[in-house]
């Protein structure tokens with residue numbers, strides 16, 4: 001028994017903010033700098049009052065439609081987010097209520113940008129061990145709420161959005177073939193939010209040492225991808241698509257190069273979505289599925305790294 005991915009969905013807020021829009025708002029930056037250093041051209045920003053659960057619920061409905069599964073058949077909801085609607089209850093239970101789903105298991109996973117990989121590992125393990133039949137796995141974020149718009153080194157990098165996947169318990173050869181996760185709390189100061197309910201009592205703002213994070217990301221991603229392949233007994237040249245966390249085009253290029261793959265094998269959305277943290281992997285997956293690049297039987301390599309540090313990779317047969 002394993003989790004097979006049978007339908008995807010996504011949602012991006014209507015408000016598109018380009019790099020030039022940011023410069024026009026008085027941030028000391030330029031379209032050229034942002035594109036050259038990150039590959040980002042624009043990001044979507046949630047409207048006032050639009051919460052993470054609102055984004056997640058639209059993506060979830062799309063994924064349910066694509067999978068042909070009724071909301072009432074869902075018995076597990078996992079939401080990966082670092083920007084929950086409230087400190088509690090979990091955003092997963094808000095989405096459960098908005099979808100009209102009755103008694104099931106629903107909780108949030110907090111691993112920042114690696115949240116979707118953590119959620120996939122947990123949901124797959126629960127499907128294998130606890131008899132869940134149909135699960136909703138959602139990555140949803142309103143990172144714009146955590147940004148310090150005075151800090152040009154971070155505020156240009158992130159956006160809001162949600163992606164969702166329906167997982168079904170199956171015994172065949174499709175689905176999650178391997179999942180490898182890591183965390184190392186020693187690097188907390190390189191990427192963190194300077195607030196929270198039990199420290200400052202405020203939400204806080206994102207703080208990052210970009211250059212250091214970049215260095216760790218390239219090293220950790222290359223090794224965890226290898227581990228996920230080894231666990232599944234696969235080789236790099238069997239990968240049809242890398243579906244990476246979308247932080248920076250240069251990180252995507254460096255990871256592809258280390259695997260001996262070309263950028264034609266990578267699903268890229270960072271140019272249009274920027275970094276949407278836990279939402280970026282399912283948003284990229286949905287993009288590749290809907291435009292027809294991801295085909296029946298393809299081998300997908302999902303990977304992400306984020307605050308903590310946390311990082312992970314999964315080999316998935318589509």
Ligand code: ACO
Pocket residue numbers: 028029030033034037038113152153154156191208209210211212213214217245246247248275305306307
């Ligand atoms: N516009 C113009 N100039 C800027 C901007 C900006 N938005 N931001 C920084 N600069 C300036 C800096 O002040 C600095 O100027 P100085 O040389 O006069 O001091 C110069 O640009 C270079 O700054 P660096 O931070 O050294 O630039 P770098 O090439 O490292 O690029 C970046 C910065 C894009 C943040 C890069 O380090 C990066 O992408 N790191 C990865 C971080 C990341 O992706 N984090 C997301 C979460 S973790 C994850 O998802 C993997």
